[in-house]
Amino acid sequence: MTLIKSISGIRGTIGGKTGDSLTPLDVVKFTAAFGTWVIRKTGNRKMIIGRDARISGEMVRNLVVGTLQGLGMDVIDLGLSTTPTVEIAVPDEQAGGGIILTASHNPKQWNALKLLNDKGEFISDADGKEVLAIAESADIEFASVDDIGTYMVDHTYMKKHIDKILALPLVDVEAIRARNFKVVIDCVNSSGGIFIPELLKALGVKQITELYCHPDGKFPHNPEPLPENLTALSSEVVARKADLGIAVDPDVDRLCFVCEDGNMFGEEYTLVAVADYVLQSQPGNTVSNLSSTRALRDVTEKAGGAYHAAAVGEVNVVNMMKSSGAVIGGEGNGGIIFPELHYGRDALVGVALFLTHLAKADKTISALRSTYPSYYMSKNKITLTPDLDIDDLLAKVQEKYKQQPVNTIDGLKIEFDKEWVHLRRSNTEPIIRIYSEGQSETTAQSLANKIMADIKEFMN
Numbered sequence: 001m002t003l004i005k006s007i008s009g010i011r012g013t014i015g016g017k018t019g020d021s022l023t024p025l026d027v028v029k030f031t032a033a034f035g036t037w038v039i040r041k042t043g044n045r046k047m048i049i050g051r052d053a054r055i056s057g058e059m060v061r062n063l064v065v066g067t068l069q070g071l072g073m074d075v076i077d078l079g080l081s082t083t084p085t086v087e088i089a090v091p092d093e094q095a096g097g098g099i100i101l102t103a104s105h106n107p108k109q110w111n112a113l114k115l116l117n118d119k120g121e122f123i124s125d126a127d128g129k130e131v132l133a134i135a136e137s138a139d140i141e142f143a144s145v146d147d148i149g150t151y152m153v154d155h156t157y158m159k160k161h162i163d164k165i166l167a168l169p170l171v172d173v174e175a176i177r178a179r180n181f182k183v184v185i186d187c188v189n190s191s192g193g194i195f196i197p198e199l200l201k202a203l204g205v206k207q208i209t210e211l212y213c214h215p216d217g218k219f220p221h222n223p224e225p226l227p228e229n230l231t232a233l234s235s236e237v238v239a240r241k242a243d244l245g246i247a248v249d250p251d252v253d254r255l256c257f258v259c260e261d262g263n264m265f266g267e268e269y270t271l272v273a274v275a276d277y278v279l280q281s282q283p284g285n286t287v288s289n290l291s292s293t294r295a296l297r298d299v300t301e302k303a304g305g306a307y308h309a310a311a312v313g314e315v316n317v318v319n320m321m322k323s324s325g326a327v328i329g330g331e332g333n334g335g336i337i338f339p340e341l342h343y344g345r346d347a348l349v350g351v352a353l354f355l356t357h358l359a360k361a362d363k364t365i366s367a368l369r370s371t372y373p374s375y376y377m378s379k380n381k382i383t384l385t386p387d388l389d390i391d392d393l394l395a396k397v398q399e400k401y402k403q404q405p406v407n408t409i410d411g412l413k414i415e416f417d418k419e420w421v422h423l424r425r426s427n428t429e430p431i432i433r434i435y436s437e438g439q440s441e442t443t444a445q446s447l448a449n450k451i452m453a454d455i456k457e458f459m460n
Contacts, residue, residue: 002020002021003019003021003022003026005030005132005135006128009112009113009114009115010022010026010030010112010113011103011106011110011111011112011113012026012110012111012112013109013110014056014109014110014111015109022060022110022111024059024063027060027063027064027067027113028063029135029138030113030131030135031063031064031067031068031113032067032070032071032135032140032142033131033134033135033140034097034099034113034115034131035047035067035068035071035073036071036139036140036141037127037130037131038073038096038097038118039071039072039073039096041096041117041118041127042096042097042118043096044094044095044096044118045071045072045073045096045149046073046074046076046093046094046095046096047068047073047074047075047076047095047096047097047098047099048075048076048078048086048090048093048095048097048098048099048116049061049064049065049068049075049076049077049078049086049098049099049100049101050077050078050079050080050081050082050083050085050086050089050098050100050101050157051079051081051100051101051102051191052080052081052082052100052101052102052190052217052250052251052252053080053189053190053191053193053215053216053217053250054102054103054108054111054190054217054219055108055216055217055218056111056217057101057111057217060101060111060113061101064099064101064113065077065151068149069148069149069150069151070142070143070149071140071142071143071149072142072143072147072148072149073096073149074149074150074151074152075149075150075151075152076089076093076152076153076154077151077152077153077154078153078154078155078157079153079154079155080191080194080215081100081157081158082161082191082192082195082251082252082347082348083100083102083104083114083251083252083253083344083345084161084252084253084342084344084345084346084347084348084349085157085195085252085348086098086099086100086116086120087116087120087121087342087343087344087346088120088157088161088164088341088342088344089120089154089157089160090117090118090119090120091118091120091342092160095118096118097115097117098115098116098120099113099114099115099116100113100116100251101113101114102250102251103250104249104250104251104253104254105223105224105225105249105250105254106223106224107222107223108217108218108219108223115128115131119343120342120343120344121315121318121343121344122314122315122344123315124315125315158194158195161195161348162195162198162202162348164341165199165341165348165349165352166202166203166352168338168340168341168349168352168353169281170277170278170281170282170340170353170356171203171349171352171353171356172356172359172360173202173203174204175356175359175360176203176205176355176356176359177203177204177205178359179243179358179359179362180206180207181205181207181243181244181355181358181359182207182209182240182241182242182243183200183205183208183209183242183243183244183246184208184209184211184233184236184237184240184242184244184245184246184258185197185200185208185209185210185211185213185233185245185246185247185248186211186212186225186230186232186233186245186246186247186248187211187212187213187215187247187248188212188220188221188223188225188247188248188249188250189212189213189215189216189217189218189219189220190215190217190219190223190249190250190251190252191215191250191251192213192248192249192250192252192347193212193213193214193215194213194215195252195348196213196246196248196252196347196348196351197210197213199348199351199352200351203351203352203355205355207242209236209240209242211232211233211236219250220232223249223250224249225248225249225254225255225256225267225334226267227264230245230247230256230258230264233245233247233258234258234262234263234264235262237258237259237260237262238260238261238262241260242260243260243364243365244257244258244260244265244358244365245257245258246258246351248347249347252346252347252348253335253344253345253346253347254267254333254334254335254345254347255267255270255334255335255336255347255350255351256270256334257270257354257365259364259366259369260364260365260366261366263366265365265366265369266369267332267333267334268292268293268295268332268375268377269293269295269369269372270334270350270354271288271292271296271328271329271330271331271332271334271335271336272293272295272296272299272372273354273357273368273369273372274330274336274338274350274353274354274357275296275300275328275329276299276303276357276372277353277354277356277357277360278328278338278353279299279300279303279305279328282327282328283303283304283305283327284305284325284326284327284328285300285305285306285307285308285324285325285326285327286299286300286305286306286307286308286327286328286329287307287308287309287310287321287324287326287329287330288307288309288310288317288329288330288331288332289309289310289311289312289313289316289317289331289332289410290309290310290311290312290407290409290410290411290413290422290424291312291332291422291424291435292309292331292332293332293375293377293437294373294375294418294420294437295372295373295374295375298372298373299372299373305327306324308320308324308326309407309409309413310409311409311410312410314331314335314344314345316410317329317330317331317337318337318343318344321337321339321343322343326339327339327340330345331345334347334350336349336350336353338350338353374439375418375437375438375439375444376437376438376439376440376441376443376444377435377436377437377444378435378436378437378438378441378444378447378448379433379434379435380433380435380436380448381426381431381432381433381434382431382432382434382452382455382456383430384430384432384459385430385459386430388459390425390432393432393455393458393459394412394423396458397412397414397423397451397454397455397458398412398414400454401414404416410424411423411424411425411432412424414451416447418438419436419437419438419439419443419444419447420436420437421434421435421436421437421447421448421451422434422435422436423451423455432455434448434451434452436451
């Protein structure tokens with residue numbers, strides 16, 4: 001059983017003992033702490049909630065609603081929803097904050113409370129620490145019987161979200177409709193099974209084959225949209241002679257595509273392709289995290305913009321986007337952040353922008369993919385002993401490669417011309433994660449092997 005308390009929320013497995021996993025008592029404890037923080041920070045007693053379709057969602061929702069009402073907060077429940085939809089609803093409803101009940105790409109035994117500020121953005125590191133401090137101190141005061149909060153359900157935000165996407169100047173419904181795309185979708189039996197078909201229909205897509213679109217939370221495969229989990233989607237795209245496949249995670253903030261030949265477009269290239277399209281009309285800067293592909297930098301610089309790297313974590317990417325005035329950004333896990341709509345990863349707007357790009361390019365999706373620089377990523381890890389000084393270890397690696405460009409805002413990233421390696425400690429395990437990228441699988445893994453050999457030598 002697992003319970004992880006981080007700045008962005010509380011994540012854990014359902015069942016087990018209090019404090020060891022996400023039990024009802026833990027849900028109440030951290031919901032009460034966050035609600036208290038919102039009231040103290042904003043004076044605003046309105047809260048937006050929404051959830052993905054995982055099996056524990058209704059139980060967790062009931063606990064969250066009752067706790068917030070007990071604090072004297074008025075709750076607007078979007079029901080089965082998506083993370084980006086809740087993010088949009090918070091400022092639209094002038095709420096003090098939001099809670100999304102989702103463990104994102106984690107398997108069915110997991111759930112989480114993802115916490116949003118009054119802008120509909122993930123709370124900062126400092127804010128997260130304040131929430132955790134309130135939870136541990138139990139400095140929480142509940143409302144008297146006459147001041148208990150209200151509860152209402154609002155199912156209008158799927159349409160509102162889609163309407164906002166359709167209104168974007170860079171979304172061309174007529175171009176998409178004219179291409180008459182044949183699309184297969186895998187929504188892993190979560191809320192994407194409601195939202196993605198509705199979006200596609202609104203975009204003029206008529207030929208839609210739905211895989212796993214029944215939102216009952218019974219995930220048919222590991223819900224993280226990685227190639228090894230999308231074999232059914234790949235096969236169906238080929239069998240249906242479809243133009244492309246679309247996959248999202250349970251809370252619809254990650255997006256990836258399958259080409260017409262069944263090969264993966266590559267989740268790292270979701271952002272690259274969408275950024276390429278946006279930059280053609282809106283020249284400017286881009287942002288991704290340190291562990292994302294260099295291809296975004298190549299596309300950005302080709303368009304005359306500047307690329308900026310942020311520390312891993314959506315809140316860090318958003319902060320860097322704001323400070324650099326980026327027109328598009330996100331993460332290499334298929335997360336698109338388009339600030340013209342809102343500052344949050346949003347698979348829905350990603351679908352609309354990508355389909356417009358594909359329609360206007362008048363290419364197959366595999367032909368579009370071939371227009372981008374090809375990089376290959378390798379992901380490795382080294383297990384550490386408890387007494388090891390990780391900061392000292394990284395400092396030794398940095399000293400060895402001091403002649404190379406380095407970035408230390410999140411672990412250590414070292415660049416070697418168009419190849420790079422990123423070393424960062426895990427927040428949940430005694431390991432160092434090692435991400436490397438090169439222009440071939442061999443060069444990416446060779447770079448990783450070289451750095452891992454250095455680390456082992458320093459450890460000894």
